[in-house]
Amino acid sequence: MLSAAENRAITEVGPGTAGGDWLRRYWHPIAISDEWGGIKTLWQYDRQIFFKDEPGTVTSWGERLGTFTGRPTATRILGEDLVIFRDGSGRLGLVGLRCPHRGASMEFGKVRSDGLECFYHGWVFDIEGTCLHQPAEPEDSGFKHKVKHKAYPVQEMGGLIWAYMGPGEAPLLPKIDVAARQDGVRAVENFGLWTSNWFQICENSLDQLHTAILHGYKEGERSDIWGTEMPDCTWEQAWYGIRSIQERRKLGNHRVSSYVFPTLNRLAQPWPGAQYRWPRHSGIWRTPVDDTNTLIFSIVFTPNVDGKEPDLPPGLSYDITEVLHQHRVQDYDALVSQGPIFDRTREMLGASDKGVILFRKMTLEAIKAVQDGTDPVGVWRDPAMDKIIDLSDEVVDTYLEPMPRVAA
Ligand code: FES
Ligand SMILES: [Fe+2]
Incomplete structure (x- = not known):
């Protein structure tokens, strides 16, 4: 038996919680990579579930969240809404779902050679969250230098995409x-x-x-x-x-x-x-x-x-x-x-x-x-x-x- 506080500590995953801060010290697999060409299977279980208040099944939601299609893919990991994408140069990125400008979903963004372009007003972010372009802002405003989007390092190994969502320098991705x-x-x-x-x-x-x-x-x-x-x-x-x-x-x-x-x-x-x-x-x-x-x-x-x-x-x-x-x-x-x-x-x-x-x-x-x-x-x-x-x-x-x- 645990105390209520201990139970919270081991179960909470969001940022700023004891458990969430701990889990953020590790690399986690977040999706099967679009570049994995080997054997890939999806467990089929049609149990009805709700996620984000939308109906679906264990299988359909699992596929939607756990499979990177190659196109910008919305996901949620450790309580944070995110988008996985591959820029036009093939580099993999994991950034916040909502554009820092006015919150449109980056899952509808356009892939550019150097990053992901928000479909609402065209702000472009690279895989490090650096804002590269703001087409509707005055050329000389320098505003883009004040903008930094949430971005996490990702790596690919064994057909899976792995993310590190913690502070400081990432530890080694364990080569299990x-x-x-x-x-x-x-x-x-x-x-x-x-x-x-x-x-x-x-x-x-x-x-x-x-x-x-x-x-x-x-x-x-x-x-x-x-x-x-x-x-x-x-x-x-x-x-x-x-x-x-x-x-x-x-x-x-x-x-x-x-x-x-x-x-x-x-x-x-x-x-x-x-x-x-x-x-x-x-x-x-x-x-x-x-x-x-x-x-x-x-x-x-x-x-x-x-x-x-x-x-x-x-x-x-x-x-x-x-x-x-x-x-x-x-x-x-x-x-x-x-x-x-x-x-x-x-x-x-x-x-x-x-x-x-x-x-x-x-x-x-x-x-x-x-x-x-x-x-x-x-x-x-x-x-x-x-x-x-x-x-x-x-x-x-x-x-x-x-x-x-x-x-x-
Ligand atoms: S909401 Fe993304 S550029 Fe405006
Ligand atoms: Fe079992």
């Missing part, structure tokens, strides 16, 4: 293996817009016991892997966040997953039926849209072995969008039904919730670190960390090994 490795097949997935606060979605990644119940009894794919046995779960602090260890899953399965702060669940990803033993890794990022909406992106990476791609058996695919459809529906219903922002002053935690408790404790410590002027867990600036962060030995699933390991 599934997003950064080039020696394999990458599938980039959009799991839609989930209508709840991001934190309860991420708590689910430290709540491995739910899989035996929420996913264990239902018919459908992967029930062979997610059995109904209660695994022994332990959680421990790691240099990147939290290591979750699960023993005695079905058939003695042993599994370790890594929660990388602030929003990534990094997993070994068994193939359906556990019949195919080729290694496979995935990462699932949750990006807060605002306090009550969250975009979910996934990357599944299948590495080459001995320089070769696998010859996938019939019926298997590189992505997990379809095969885990039913699990996503179950998770969606469980997490969204906790309410838009789960009230943690009214709950009863047990021994099985130790992972959730550790996650909250480390989050509150990370928020405190930012308030104290230091970098929180998961923020890296050391040039030695400017390399692929290979977690493939850290995450384990014996369903991916040639011989299933028998738990002690």
Whole structure:
């Protein structure tokens, strides 16, 4: 159980809030890039939702917000309304939605070689928010030099566009293996817009016991892997966040997953039926849209072995969008039904919730670190960390090994 103030701290994402200031110290994936030419999938879930008071579905809103079309695309990240665009020179920009002149939406702007031109009175902004042109102002006014539009740095990696919305110099964009490795097949997935606060979605990644119940009894794919046995779960602090260890899953399965702060669940990803033993890794990022909406992106990476791609058996695919459809529906219903922002002053935690408790404790410590002027867990600036962060030995699933390991 948390106090009301603690619950606010871990759930608020807007600028000037404790949680929002903390989340702004990290790079977040904000959309699938228009330049990604590899496997790209959109989770199809027609649950009706409202966003910005407009109706739509989990899928349609997810696609609208989480896919950069190449044309100026309106989005909302960490409670801020923004536009992603690519200028005529191919440079990617992320600027405030409303033009600083008189507030027209920059999503209707015209792309110019050097920036984005507001369609109302023609002010032009480059990707750094510098005002380049004001056609209706006197030539010699110099007014444009007084105007600076909100703009955030963006980078592309692994088919996703990443944004840093914090103060000062951006830290390193963590080159997480599934997003950064080039020696394999990458599938980039959009799991839609989930209508709840991001934190309860991420708590689910430290709540491995739910899989035996929420996913264990239902018919459908992967029930062979997610059995109904209660695994022994332990959680421990790691240099990147939290290591979750699960023993005695079905058939003695042993599994370790890594929660990388602030929003990534990094997993070994068994193939359906556990019949195919080729290694496979995935990462699932949750990006807060605002306090009550969250975009979910996934990357599944299948590495080459001995320089070769696998010859996938019939019926298997590189992505997990379809095969885990039913699990996503179950998770969606469980997490969204906790309410838009789960009230943690009214709950009863047990021994099985130790992972959730550790996650909250480390989050509150990370928020405190930012308030104290230091970098929180998961923020890296050391040039030695400017390399692929290979977690493939850290995450384990014996369903991916040639011989299933028998738990002690
Ligand atoms: S509102 Fe954008 S230029 Fe006037
Ligand atoms: Fe789940």
